[in-house]
Amino acid sequence: MKQSQLFTKTKKESPADEVSKNAELLIRGGFIHKEMAGVYDYLPMGLMVLKKIENIVRQEMNAIGGQEISMTTLQNPELFKKTGRWSDDAVDCWFKTKLKNDSELGLGFSHEEPLVNILSSFISSYKDLPLSSSLAIYQFQTKFRNELRAKSGILRGREFLMKDMYSFHATQKDFDSFYEKMQDVYKNIYKRVGIGHITYMAFASGGIFSKYSHEFQTIAPTGEDTIYVDENSGIAINNEVYNEEVINSLGLKKEKLVEQRAIEVGNIFELKDRFSKALDLSYTDENGKKHNVLMGCYGIGLSRLMGTVVEVLSDDLGIVWPESIAPFQVHLLVLQSGDDENILKEANKLYENLIKNNIEVLFDDRQGLSAGEKFADADLLGMPIRLVVSQRSIKDGGIEFKKRNEEKGKIISAHDLLVLLKPSA
RNA sequence: CGGGAUGUAGUAUAACGGUAGUAUGCGCGAUUCGGGUUCGCGUGAUCCGAGUUCGAUUCUCGGCAUCCCGACCA
Numbered sequence: 001m002k003q004s005q006l007f008t009k010t011k012k013e014s015p016a017d018e019v020s021k022n023a024e025l026l027i028r029g030g031f032i033h034k035e036m037a038g039v040y041d042y043l044p045m046g047l048m049v050l051k052k053i054e055n056i057v058r059q060e061m062n063a064i065g066g067q068e069i070s071m072t073t074l075q076n077p078e079l080f081k082k083t084g085r086w087s088d089d090a091v092d093c094w095f096k097t098k099l100k101n102d103s104e105l106g107l108g109f110s111h112e113e114p115l116v117n118i119l120s121s122f123i124s125s126y127k128d129l130p131l132s133s134s135l136a137i138y139q140f141q142t143k144f145r146n147e148l149r150a151k152s153g154i155l156r157g158r159e160f161l162m163k164d165m166y167s168f169h170a171t172q173k174d175f176d177s178f179y180e181k182m183q184d185v186y187k188n189i190y191k192r193v194g195i196g197h198i199t200y201m202a203f204a205s206g207g208i209f210s211k212y213s214h215e216f217q218t219i220a221p222t223g224e225d226t227i228y229v230d231e232n233s234g235i236a237i238n239n240e241v242y243n244e245e246v247i248n249s250l251g252l253k254k255e256k257l258v259e260q261r262a263i264e265v266g267n268i269f270e271l272k273d274r275f276s277k278a279l280d281l282s283y284t285d286e287n288g289k290k291h292n293v294l295m296g297c298y299g300i301g302l303s304r305l306m307g308t309v310v311e312v313l314s315d316d317l318g319i320v321w322p323e324s325i326a327p328f329q330v331h332l333l334v335l336q337s338g339d340d341e342n343i344l345k346e347a348n349k350l351y352e353n354l355i356k357n358n359i360e361v362l363f364d365d366r367q368g369l370s371a372g373e374k375f376a377d378a379d380l381l382g383m384p385i386r387l388v389v390s391q392r393s394i395k396d397g398g399i400e401f402k403k404r405n406e407e408k409g410k411i412i413s414a415h416d417l418l419v420l421l422k423p424s425a
Numbered sequence: 426c427g428g429g430a431u432g433u434a435g436u437a438u439a440a441c442g443g444u445a446g447u448a449u450g451c452g453c454g455a456u457u458c459g460g461g462u463u464c465g466c467g468u469g470a471u472c473c474g475a476g477u478u479c480g481a482u483u484c485u486c487g488g489c490a491u492c493c494c495g496a497c498c499a
Contacts, residue, residue, distance in 0.1 A: 009450095011437095016436085019493075369461090371458065372459075
């Protein structure tokens, strides 16, 4: 992609109405645009990042046997009345609206009810539930939550992208083993998006679903949650359930726990038969006896995950994207000297060559900009690798190669560069 | 939802109740060309509504919006 054709532009000034680092940098870089409080648009490069995160999560969900579907955002109140979740007293974040004929509708904040309802028309026998592997269904969807107070940029919005998976089991044993596997899957996701080293599985309250749940918390001074981390085991306890009983039950020592602020980047719950009972999702066993299906649910806010990466990995100059989710692997800068056409020609040649080799490259081909401006933009946008073609680099025999997270660059030949970028080639 | 703060060019910021200024962006021209280069000319703004006043960006009230703290967070 040529930067001269990208419709977004970077901004030098931070927006006055954003304090959080993630929103500030993402807006300055042109990744997102604020519509209103807690509501953000994703612009070309922002969407690229989001899609890359989505793909990583999709791969991991598929790897554990998940099947992807897409449910509606418009919600049928009748289903939620059956589980007691239509009332504003029970769920205070509903966005509700009405049809022309005055009947009520909701905008989805979570999808247990509709999915259980769907499955109830497909599951009736134990034969419909796989016993060895579990039935797991997931989707990526925009959720709507009428937060009393949206805040922290894209970390807590009223409209956001979420992956929600729901698992269905005939037996507790089946659920337990799936739930345990899921914990590893989640850890893997955080590792792949570049925050695994500072993300902990935390023991937390289960809200209205169950007594306890597991959260995945990424250490960040700006986080909303307070957790107590045990470095050795990698286990943490959320402030909300931090007490002697929990500490002991997890086999942890109070003296070893370190208090940290953290951002919740995922949450997994055991639902038991809370929803299957209310909506009559059951199966008949070999002996003709009916049982409610057991469930679990597993969420990750993809947009929040993206904001968290920015929040924890950026530096004073801008964003530092991990390779796995960077919109482009390479940011190629051409620095013109006077009217030396040769430099632009060389840079163009390299650009074409990178494209031909399927390397994702953003080419800063913009004319009339100072070197400093291009460097500042490259730092702000945060691609993992910066390449510079200039009079100096050509004189030194090639292209300057610098990683975003390293101080110094080096001169490298076009051939060596391709080997470096495409080790398999 | 309780508390606090703030609304001025596209963006970021000034202005005792008395001519709305500066920077940046944008347009034109020159200059420069490895860390947001320099210069000239131009462009462009007081959230909405009421009140006080000779006169309101400024004071008062209401609305709306945004941010922060708290509460909430399935």
